[in-house]
Amino acid sequence: MKVRKAIIPAAGLGTRFLPFSKAVPKEMLPVLDKPAIQYIVEEAVASGIEDIIIVTGKNKRSIEDHFDKNAELELYLQSTGKLDKLKLIKDVTNIANIYYVRQKEALGLGDAILTARSFIGNEPFAVLLGDMIMDDSQPSTKQLINVYQKQKAPVIAVEQVDRSEIGNYGIVLGQQMDDRLYRVHTLVEKPQTEISSNMAIMGRYILEPRIFEILSNTKPGLGKEIQLTDALQTLAREQSLYAYLHEGKLYDVGNKLGYLKVSIEWCLKDKEIRGPFYTYLKELLAEKE
Ligand code: UTP
Numbered sequence: 001m002k003v004r005k006a007i008i009p010a011a012g013l014g015t016r017f018l019p020f021s022k023a024v025p026k027e028m029l030p031v032l033d034k035p036a037i038q039y040i041v042e043e044a045v046a047s048g049i050e051d052i053i054i055v056t057g058k059n060k061r062s063i064e065d066h067f068d069k070n071a072e073l074e075l076y077l078q079s080t081g082k083l084d085k086l087k088l089i090k091d092v093t094n095i096a097n098i099y100y101v102r103q104k105e106a107l108g109l110g111d112a113i114l115t116a117r118s119f120i121g122n123e124p125f126a127v128l129l130g131d132m133i134m135d136d137s138q139p140s141t142k143q144l145i146n147v148y149q150k151q152k153a154p155v156i157a158v159e160q161v162d163r164s165e166i167g168n169y170g171i172v173l174g175q176q177m178d179d180r181l182y183r184v185h186t187l188v189e190k191p192q193t194e195i196s197s198n199m200a201i202m203g204r205y206i207l208e209p210r211i212f213e214i215l216s217n218t219k220p221g222l223g224k225e226i227q228l229t230d231a232l233q234t235l236a237r238e239q240s241l242y243a244y245l246h247e248g249k250l251y252d253v254g255n256k257l258g259y260l261k262v263s264i265e266w267c268l269k270d271k272e273i274r275g276p277f278y279t280y281l282k283e284l285l286a287e288k289e
Helices: 036-044 063-066 071-079 083-093 109-115 140-151 161-168 208-214 228-238 255-270 274-288
Strands: 005-009 051-056 097-102 123-129 132-134 155-160 170-176 182-188 200-205 242-245 248-254
Touching: 005 036, 005 109, 036 051, 036 063, 036 123, 036 132, 036 140, 051 063, 051 109, 063 083, 063 097, 071 083, 109 208, 109 228, 123 140, 132 200, 140 155, 140 200, 140 242, 161 200, 170 242, 182 228, 200 242, 200 248, 208 228, 248 255, 255 274
Parallel strands: 005 051, 005 123, 051 097, 155 242
Antiparallel strands: 123 200, 132 248, 155 200, 170 182, 170 200, 182 242
């Protein structure tokens, strides 16, 4: 079955980015000249997704404003002949069919996904976390859709992380099927004790509606939040669930180091500022040595 819909959960409190995220969503952090969430919507569209639902919450109104039409600004850019800029903002407005639903309380990623249940109905769907953006390789969501269509079972993107970082991620254990594919048997959210895997869940999923039933019976777990990882563990006990070592890299914009890394890498890729920025970095490093 075709994967046409996507959920982008963006209702979290973003405590790792306080005080910035007190009034401004971390999903709106600028990476070069676009807010992080725009890259995520672009990835969904490039993966063939037609309808997107963004789960928002308190203090997240600027996400809706960003994808909405701004008639006054359009008129200004038109009348002053700034037509390249006009195209930029019109493209954002017309990027996809975007819908919004509010999560009343930030009760966890699992609860955010459950909030979008009636929008999805009875078909498979993608989940793209609102604070993780990917590099410019083939869209991770597209890679997962390809796996889903072959295996006909839910699949999640994973990356191998450094052992010292295992406690920051959901970790999966499974049986290797080929170079990149694993059949998952165990998932642990942010393990605090030794675990024999470094495969971390990286914020991209293809799921089926069965997960909603499981989520609605999932009790709060780590951090008293309804954890998607716990629901996936229940799913893995009853049917096939795959993990795919995706090509490329996903960056977590929701923590300071991840945000700085992605900002610097994007600057070094931008043809306009790459040159002067590189010179600046070289001079800065020489100064500090
Ligand atoms: P995170 O766990 O990274 O986000 O959730 P957080 O809880 O906002 O961040 P910290 O840990 O307090 O800094 C991953 C994604 O899921 C969304 C977040 O907005 C983020 O895009 N999320 C998380 C929700 O939509 N609702 C929630 O209750 C929790």
